[in-house]
Amino acid sequence: MGRLPVYQRILEELLRSGTTTVSSELLGSLARVNAAKVRKDLSLLGSFGTRGAGYDTAFLVAQIDRELGLNHVWPMVIVGIGNLGRALAHSQGFIARGFQVMALLDTDPTVIGEEIGDVVVRHFDALPDIVADQSLAIGVIATPASAAQGVADLLVESGVHSLLNFAPKVLTVGPEILLRYVDLSIELQIMSFYQSRRSIPGSEVMPVIRSIGLTSANLD
Amino acid sequence: MGRLPVYQRILEELLRSGTTTVSSELLGSLARVNAAKVRKDLSLLGSFGTRGAGYDTAFLVAQIDRELGLNHVWPMVIVGIGNLGRALAHSQGFIARGFQVMALLDTDPTVIGEEIGDVVVRHFDALPDIVADQSLAIGVIATPASAAQGVADLLVESGVHSLLNFAPKVLTVGPEILLRYVDLSIELQIMSFYQSRRSIPGSEVMPVIRSIGLTSANLD
DNA sequence: CGATGTGAAATGCTTCACAGCA
DNA sequence: TGCTGTGAAGCATTTCACATCG
Numbered sequence: 001m002g003r004l005p006v007y008q009r010i011l012e013e014l015l016r017s018g019t020t021t022v023s024s025e026l027l028g029s030l031a032r033v034n035a036a037k038v039r040k041d042l043s044l045l046g047s048f049g050t051r052g053a054g055y056d057t058a059f060l061v062a063q064i065d066r067e068l069g070l071n072h073v074w075p076m077v078i079v080g081i082g083n084l085g086r087a088l089a090h091s092q093g094f095i096a097r098g099f100q101v102m103a104l105l106d107t108d109p110t111v112i113g114e115e116i117g118d119v120v121v122r123h124f125d126a127l128p129d130i131v132a133d134q135s136l137a138i139g140v141i142a143t144p145a146s147a148a149q150g151v152a153d154l155l156v157e158s159g160v161h162s163l164l165n166f167a168p169k170v171l172t173v174g175p176e177i178l179l180r181y182v183d184l185s186i187e188l189q190i191m192s193f194y195q196s197r198r199s200i201p202g203s204e205v206m207p208v209i210r211s212i213g214l215t216s217a218n219l220d
Numbered sequence: 221m222g223r224l225p226v227y228q229r230i231l232e233e234l235l236r237s238g239t240t241t242v243s244s245e246l247l248g249s250l251a252r253v254n255a256a257k258v259r260k261d262l263s264l265l266g267s268f269g270t271r272g273a274g275y276d277t278a279f280l281v282a283q284i285d286r287e288l289g290l291n292h293v294w295p296m297v298i299v300g301i302g303n304l305g306r307a308l309a310h311s312q313g314f315i316a317r318g319f320q321v322m323a324l325l326d327t328d329p330t331v332i333g334e335e336i337g338d339v340v341v342r343h344f345d346a347l348p349d350i351v352a353d354q355s356l357a358i359g360v361i362a363t364p365a366s367a368a369q370g371v372a373d374l375l376v377e378s379g380v381h382s383l384l385n386f387a388p389k390v391l392t393v394g395p396e397i398l399l400r401y402v403d404l405s406i407e408l409q410i411m412s413f414y415q416s417r418r419s420i421p422g423s424e425v426m427p428v429i430r431s432i433g434l435t436s437a438n439l440d
Numbered sequence: 441c442g443a444t445g446t447g448a449a450a451t452g453c454t455t456c457a458c459a460g461c462a
Numbered sequence: 463t464g465c466t467g468t469g470a471a472g473c474a475t476t477t478c479a480c481a482t483c484g
Contacts, residue, residue, distance in 0.1 A: 023443065036446095036477060043445060051444045051483045083307035090303060169233075243465065256455055256468095263467055271461045271466045444483080451476070461466080 003041055006031050008064045015057050023054040077103040077136050077160070079151050080143030081111050081121050084166055088140060089116045099138070103130045107147075124151070131158040138162045145169040223261055226251050228284045235277050243274035297323040297356050297380070299371050300363030301331050301341050304386055308360060309336045319358075323350045327367075344371070351378040358382045365389040 010030045014022060024042070028035040042048065042055070045063050049055045078085050081104055089101050104121045106112060114121045122130075130136070139155040141148050141163060148167030155163060165171055230250045234242060244262070248255040262268065262275065265283050269275045298305050301324055309321050324341045326332060334341045342350075350356070359375040361368050361383060368387035375383060385391055 025443085034477065035443095036479090037475090039444065040446080040476080047445070049444050052442045053484075054443065083303050083310060087303040087307050245465085254455065255465095256457090257453090259465090259467060260454085267467070269466050272464045273462070274465065442484095444481105446481090447479095449476105449478075452473105453475085454471105454473070456471075457469095459466105459468090462464090 001041060001044065003031065003033065003037075004064050004068060007038070007041070008061060008068070011057055011061045011064070015061060019057055021054045022057050022060070024049070027055075074099045074138055075102040075134055075136050076100065076138035076140055077105060077127070077130065077155075078140045078142055079105045079124060079127075079155070080141065080147070080167070081106040081108075081114070081116070082142065082144075085140075085142035086116060088142060088166075089119070102134050102136060105130075124154075127154060128158050131160060136160050138164060141165045141167050141171075143167050221261055221264065223251065223253065223257075224284050224288060227258070227261070228281060228288070231277055231281045231284070235281060239277055241274045242277050242280070244269075247275075294319045294358055295322040295354055295356050296320065296358035296360055297325060297347070297350065297375075298360045298362055299325045299344060299347075299375070300361065300367070300387070301326040301328075301334070301336070302362060302364075305360075305362035306336060308362060308386075309339070322354050322356060325350075344374075347374060348378050351380060356380050358384060361385045361387050361391075363387050 007027060010027060011022065014030075023035075024038040025035040028038040031038070039049075042060070045067055048060060048063060076099055078088055078101060081089070085104070085106075089104060101117060101119055103126075104116060104119050105124045105127060106121055107124050112121050112123055136159075139152075139160040139162065141151050141155075143151055145168050148165065148169050149171050151167075152163060152165065152171045227247060230247060231242065234250075243255075244258040245255040248258040251258070259269075262280070265287050268279060268283055296319055298308055298321060301309075305324070305326075309324060321337060321339050323346075324336055324339050325344045325347060326341055327344050332341050332343050356379075359372075359380040359382065361371050361375075363371055365388050368385065368389050369391050371387075372383060372385065372391045
């Protein structure tokens with residue numbers, strides 16, 4: 001269910017602002033979906049609401065966390081410590097949601113040894129040792145396009161089970177498995193598309209403000 | 221149609237590797253969707269295929285570009301020149317797809333004056349002048365959470381019509397308009413979700429590799 | 441009463457299957 | 463003959479509407 005992360009964020013924000021209880025109508029209006037849809041979605045996790053009152057915000061967050069598997073710790077390695085690699089390493093969400101940066105790798109001698117957060121950047125050659133040490137769940141590729149394929153191959157060979165490719169190149173890993181790249185600008189493409197197509201109620205008097213939510217398509 | 225950007229990327233990659241013609245079956249298998257679905261999707265843009273042969277790759281890319289509005293130039297301003305701001309400014313996709321970085325803004329004196337690409341970082345106070353000068357389509361918020369709301373308000377006030385918020389905070393702009401944040405780590409949340417839920421055919425012998433595609437949910 | 445939880449209707453999307461054209 | 467383009471069937475998702483419960 002792709003809407004759960006959206007609900008979760010809104011709930012977390014509501015929690016931060018002191019809301020203890022939330023109705024399907026409020027949550028729906030904030031998520032821009034029908035209230036009935038919200039109830040259907042949430043009912044798949046169990047019956048947590050209390051009729052007449054609504055849902056307990058904190059409890060609901062906990063349930064969604066459980067459903068999304070966020071009570072795990074997901075150890076990851078970031079390869080390529082340029083601007084994007086650094087941004088990822090610092091990312092709020094990583095720390096907050098159980099994604100733990102276990103290693104930072106690069107081949108540039110001027111970067112190796114640098115400390116980002118609590119992690120020291122090491123040479124990419126150390127990958128096999130690191131994977132052997134700590135079972136890494138996720139490899140993040142943040143290298144230039146030219147290096148990406150080699151990095152992907154080595155990550156797989158070392159036993160990393162999931163890749164997230166930010167290098168601007170489509171990679172192949174094993175027979176038939178195509179690894180697309182996640183490019184920040186694609187958000188804007190899509191935004192411009194909606195912008196040009198859809199009419200926005202009240203847009204004459206109100207600035208057209210858009211936000212982009214993310215969902216995933218997985219390639220098996 | 222959320223699949224168009226996916227097709228487009230694959231087509232661009234095919235073009236780069238010298239493919240001049242592509243069948244719905246090939247494109248479908250690369251995009252991991254049914255061939256009939258591909259044909260239905262593409263038929264909405266017009267009838268560009270030639271029966272018996274397939275689609276002309278380059279022509280198809282051009283048509284999708286047109287459909288997505290990528291033949292426009294989208295001038296944008298990035299506010300907050302930290303790691304993420306820099307990564308965005310350098311982003312391949314921006315340059316390649318008509319998103320033009322018109323201005324880079326920050327308040328930190330040690331950053332102001334720095335040249336990134338061809339653009340010099342200016343003080344955030346220059347925003348009104350810049351917007352007056354050049355009609356900016358998109359404001360990208362890449363500041364710390366604490367500054368984000370103020371930046372959003374000023375962007376709107378200055379007449380910027382679309383915002384993309386990367387600051388880890390939910391913002392409000394005008395009455396009722398909620399501006400969520402785009403957090404890179406949400407990809408991983410979703411990935412872990414799929415990882416724990418779905419069985420992957422052949423995963424016993426093959427490393428479980430995942431790639432994330434992006435689609436958008438817009439909030440009106 | 442007010443808001444959930446959920447059958448049932450409505451709507452939209454995906455897949456099939458095949459006619460039709462290069 | 464091979465592959466597109468597209469009605470029609472099949473399937474899933476969304477919405478409605480209301481019984482139900484705190």
